Amino acid sequence: MTLTETILARAAGKARVQAGDNLWVKADVLMTHDVCGPGTIGVFKREFGQAAKVWDRQRVIIIPDHYIFTADSKSNRNVDILREFVKEQGITYFYDVIDNPDGKWVFDSSKGMLQRQYGSHYAGVCHTALPQKGHTRPGEILFGTDSHTCMAGAFNQFATGIGNTDAGFVLGTGKLLLKVPETMHFRLEGQLQPGVMAKDIILHCIGEIGFDGATYRAMQFDGPGVASLSMDDRMTIANMAIEAGGKNGIFEFDAKTEEYVNHRTRLNGTKSSYEPVMRHQDEKFVYEMTLDLQRLEPTVACHPDPGQRKKARDLGHIKLDRAYIGSCTGGKTSDFLEFARVLRGRRVTIDTFGVPATPETVHDLQTARWGDRTIWQILVEAGVQMTENAGCAACLGGPVDTFGRMNAPLKCISATNRNFPGRMGHKESQVFLASPFTVAASAVAGRITDPREYLS
Ligand code: SF4
Numbered sequence: 001m002t003l004t005e006t007i008l009a010r011a012a013g014k015a016r017v018q019a020g021d022n023l024w025v026k027a028d029v030l031m032t033h034d035v036c037g038p039g040t041i042g043v044f045k046r047e048f049g050q051a052a053k054v055w056d057r058q059r060v061i062i063i064p065d066h067y068i069f070t071a072d073s074k075s076n077r078n079v080d081i082l083r084e085f086v087k088e089q090g091i092t093y094f095y096d097v098i099d100n101p102d103g104k105w106v107f108d109s110s111k112g113m114l115q116r117q118y119g120s121h122y123a124g125v126c127h128t129a130l131p132q133k134g135h136t137r138p139g140e141i142l143f144g145t146d147s148h149t150c151m152a153g154a155f156n157q158f159a160t161g162i163g164n165t166d167a168g169f170v171l172g173t174g175k176l177l178l179k180v181p182e183t184m185h186f187r188l189e190g191q192l193q194p195g196v197m198a199k200d201i202i203l204h205c206i207g208e209i210g211f212d213g214a215t216y217r218a219m220q221f222d223g224p225g226v227a228s229l230s231m232d233d234r235m236t237i238a239n240m241a242i243e244a245g246g247k248n249g250i251f252e253f254d255a256k257t258e259e260y261v262n263h264r265t266r267l268n269g270t271k272s273s274y275e276p277v278m279r280h281q282d283e284k285f286v287y288e289m290t291l292d293l294q295r296l297e298p299t300v301a302c303h304p305d306p307g308q309r310k311k312a313r314d315l316g317h318i319k320l321d322r323a324y325i326g327s328c329t330g331g332k333t334s335d336f337l338e339f340a341r342v343l344r345g346r347r348v349t350i351d352t353f354g355v356p357a358t359p360e361t362v363h364d365l366q367t368a369r370w371g372d373r374t375i376w377q378i379l380v381e382a383g384v385q386m387t388e389n390a391g392c393a394a395c396l397g398g399p400v401d402t403f404g405r406m407n408a409p410l411k412c413i414s415a416t417n418r419n420f421p422g423r424m425g426h427k428e429s430q431v432f433l434a435s436p437f438t439v440a441a442s443a444v445a446g447r448i449t450d451p452r453e454y455l456s
Contacts, residue, residue: 002183002285003250004218006277007158011141019182019286027059028140028157030170033126034064034078036145036163041085043168054089055174061093061135062086063126064105068097069117069389071109072399079105093135095123113403116362116388124358124390127151127239127328131231132360134270137261138253139277143170148328148417150241154234155261156253156276161242181247183218184209185285188225190294195452197338198233199330199415199435201291202240203299207309208289215245217286222252222279225293231260232334239329240417243306252279298438298450300413303430304421312438315448321410323348323443324424325384325436326355327395330415333364335436339415340375342440342454343382349446353404354379354386355393362388384443397425406431413442 001009001016009017011025032040044052054060062082067075079097086094087101097105099119107117123129127148130136138156142149145167152159162176170176186205192198206213219241226234234251241249251257253276265272298312325331325339336356356362365375365386379386387393387403394404395416406412406425412432414424419431434442437451444454 001280002218002283003156003220003252003277003279004158004183004248005180006280007139007141008178008180010139017180019180021180023178023180024175025141025178027143027170027174027176028137029059029061029135029142030167031061031063031126031130031142031144031149032167033066033146034068034075034082035066036167037062038078038081039164040145040167040171041081043165044171047168048172052172054091054171057090058092059174060091060171061130062091063095063123063129064097065125065129066392066396067398068391069107069113069393069403070399070401071107072401075399076105076107095129095133096121109401113389114385114387118359118389122359124356125328125331125392128332128357131155131235131260131264132358134264134268137265137271137274138257139275143167143176147242148239150246150248151235151239151328153238153241153249154231154251156251156257158248158250160248181216181218182286183220183283184214184287185289186219186221187223187290188221188293189223189290190225190292191228192293192296195437195455196296196298197435197437198229198236200296200299201293202237203301203306203309203433204291204296205289206240206244206301206306207299209244211243211305211307212245214241216247219244219246219249221249225291226251227254230334231256232332235332236329240306243417253277298435298452300438300448301419301433303419303432306417306419306433312434312448313450318411318432318448320350320413320442320447322350322406322412323352323439324394324404324412324414324416325439326353326357326393327416328357329417330436331355331357331361333361335415336361336365336375336379339436339440340378342437342451343384343444344370344378346382346444348383348443350443352384352443353394354384355404356390358390362390394424396423413439413448415439
């Protein structure tokens, strides 16, 4: 069995399963956020009754992160609905925007978009927050009401996005009926060259198979090349499995996984026991690809979908209006560090927005120093508009007052993960997906640029 089949078999209480089997599996964690949480709660109450209790209040994780820093009152109200449900159910893990459990969330736009407006519990973008807060464990099953839930596959777990109806059912029962996906195999060999990042790996893979090339399939990443990838790198890759239509992305368990998970569960006092899954000799794949990381070049997914792969060096003719770094995929501390490596001592020539994924990243960037400057200062001095309000921001457009949203038909190079028409706002805008290195170099040049021109 493949890694995915092994986890699903265990969760279904079976010795063996194969692709195509329909199984009832037990959930280890259900995550929801402010966009889908209220709808999920509505389904749960309708189907299980107004007085129903969730199946396990320690396994439901609620993370508001999407439409948070907006004056849109309906969006603010969504966070209040989550808070009321958490109180009613006694849910343990709720990363509220405000500290007062009896309060209401109202964004104060008179303070501007850059200054932080969250309290001490706020965790930022759900997929980045989950591992940081100690909720991702090898061998487990994570369901989330968000398509990029697959990011947690970096931690050797089965993680997938589900809709509100399924999530309402999981809330009530802790189980879900799933068809076992076929597995596609991506064997990574060698090491990335300077100027090339994990984002380039996944953009290359999606370019190879197309934006629907992994529809309802597991994407398994393994091989000797994985050892050199950090957990952040693996998260970037697993995150974008859904951009090829994948059911999930999954990595092997190794010492890096163990170190990260043990550290984070200890730090946060969350469940620390887990049972990783290992590869079996009898694993069967429906697709095989071997990728020599050494030969990869900075890659861009052009408008209008994540499969439109081109080399950055061939796109110098595309002039840009805007650059954006942020999101679960591209807003981690390590992403901003690589971004800053290019921008240090330079200035951007187009509007450039920086949105850290989590408050922890804001803290990292404001405390880590290169010489006498913090990373945050280096970015601001380079002309990047940095907000402390960590969250999804303009990655998915959002209400019109969202920081960085494209309210006009602009061309933007972005470290985010999705570029279908209208994704970041205006329907006629164009989004080019790239690594933080490539976004930084392009922000300096004002056109799509191979970052190796800027890195010695
Ligand atoms: S940052 Fe973007 S991709 Fe990630 S969860 Fe938020 S909206 Fe989705």
